[in-house]
Amino acid sequence: MNAFIKHSLILLGALSLCTSATAAEGQLKLPEFGGLADKASEVVTITLDPALLGLAARFLDPAKPEDAAVREAIVGIKGIYVRSYKFDEDFAYPRADVDSVRKQLTAPGWQRLVEVRSRKQQQNVDIYILVEQERANGLAIIASQPREFTIVNIVGSIDMRKLHELEGQFGIPKLELEQKNEKNEQKK
Amino acid sequence: MSKDFEQQLRDVLRPVEPEEGFEQRVMARIAGERSRARSKVTRWVSVALAASAAFAAILGTHEWQVRREEQGLEARKQLIEALRLTGEKLDVAYQAVNRESSPPTDVDGSGA
Numbered sequence: 001m002n003a004f005i006k007h008s009l010i011l012l013g014a015l016s017l018c019t020s021a022t023a024a025e026g027q028l029k030l031p032e033f034g035g036l037a038d039k040a041s042e043v044v045t046i047t048l049d050p051a052l053l054g055l056a057a058r059f060l061d062p063a064k065p066e067d068a069a070v071r072e073a074i075v076g077i078k079g080i081y082v083r084s085y086k087f088d089e090d091f092a093y094p095r096a097d098v099d100s101v102r103k104q105l106t107a108p109g110w111q112r113l114v115e116v117r118s119r120k121q122q123q124n125v126d127i128y129i130l131v132e133q134e135r136a137n138g139l140a141i142i143a144s145q146p147r148e149f150t151i152v153n154i155v156g157s158i159d160m161r162k163l164h165e166l167e168g169q170f171g172i173p174k175l176e177l178e179q180k181n182e183k184n185e186q187k188k
Numbered sequence: 189m190s191k192d193f194e195q196q197l198r199d200v201l202r203p204v205e206p207e208e209g210f211e212q213r214v215m216a217r218i219a220g221e222r223s224r225a226r227s228k229v230t231r232w233v234s235v236a237l238a239a240s241a242a243f244a245a246i247l248g249t250h251e252w253q254v255r256r257e258e259q260g261l262e263a264r265k266q267l268i269e270a271l272r273l274t275g276e277k278l279d280v281a282y283q284a285v286n287r288e289s290s291p292p293t294d295v296d297g298s299g300a
Contacts, residue, residue, distance in 0.1 A: 044273065046266045055256075056263035070271065080270045116284040125281045143277045152274050 026130040026138020026155040027079060028104050031097040036085055039092050044150075046082035053077060078156035090146035098142060098149055102126065105140055122146050129158075 037043050048056065053074060060067040074080075085093055105112070105128045116125040123145045130138030141152040 044269065046270045046273075048263060048266055048270065052259075052263045053267065055260045056267040059257075059260040059264040070268065073271065074267065080267065082270045082273055084273060114281045114285065116281050118284060123280070123284070125277060125284065127278070127281055139274075141274065141277045141281075143280060150273060150277055152270070152277060154274070 025132065026153075027081070028101055028140060028151075028153045030081060030083055030151060030153065031100060033083060033085065033093075033097060036093055039087060040085040041088050042084075042086035042148075044082060044084035046080060048080040050078050053079065073159065076157035076159060077154060079154070081153040081155075082151070084148070084150040086148040088147070092147075093149060095144075098144055098151070101140075101151055102142060105142075109137075110140070 057071055057074060060071045062068050062071065087093065104110075105126075109130050109132055110128050111131055112126060112128050114125065114127040116123065118124070123143070125141070125143045128140040128142075129136045130140075136158055137156065139152070139154040139158050141150070143150045
């Protein structure tokens with residue numbers, strides 16, 4: 001199972017896919033989380049539809065390497081939707097809402113790539129991709145902890161290799177997938 | 189001499205019947221003057237309106253551009269934040285998987 005998860009993650013890192021599907025495909029119906037904003041200590045709500053993504057891309061300076069990398073990474077992406085809430089106390093959010101998103105990911109086409117359940121850190125992370133005609137047409141990440149949860153939904157073809165190139169820029173953590181992968185290969 | 193002068197004055201100032209159509213011509217002239225004055229005002233109003241419309245259009249375009257730029261910068265900020273969060277969560281998953289694959293592990297699989 002470990003090998004499966006590891007290989008899945010490597011596969012995710014190597015995914016370089018294109019698609020001609022519509023924006024609606026791969027888009028999850030995210031709950032309103034109406035009353036949560038008042039309870040939360042930190043809220044991040046990002047809704048970037050194709051129009052806003054295009055607008056954002058126009059404000060990325062191709063002369064700057066980091067901006068150019070972001071521009072490259074979002075080619076083929078039709079929408080990015082993020083809901084992230086942090087709280088000062090445990091489980092202040094309705095887990096049913098998060099589960100309702102998880103339920104949508106049981107629909108045909110969605111495949112769970114990674115499932116992390118950490119009892120010690122009480123941390124759950126699920127990574128799903130939407131595979132249509134052997135092509136990844138969406139990505140969903142559901143990460144939850146007692147005091148926070150984050151849902152990321154990327155619609156469209158996701159070039160994780162290009163996303164990987166963004167590591168270390170704009171505060172995006174360095175995954176070091178390739179280096180670690182090489183180390184693992186050496187160990188073998 | 190003074191009689192001649194008086195006579196001349198009388199001749200000059202004698203009531204004269206206007207020619208036929210005089211009244212119509214006078215009225216037409218007055219109407220023409222009025223309409224010319226009106227058209228002058230109309231022209232000025234049109235010029236003022238056109239200038240105002242052009243100014244409003246320039247102002248509106250400038251306002252739209254400013255708003256568009258604000259929206260674009262905000263969208264850019266959101267895009268980078270979204271990519272940062274995505275990278276952060278992928279990192280959490282990667283680290284957990286990495287910990288799991290190399291003992292000792294502090295990640296407890298619950299059937300995964």
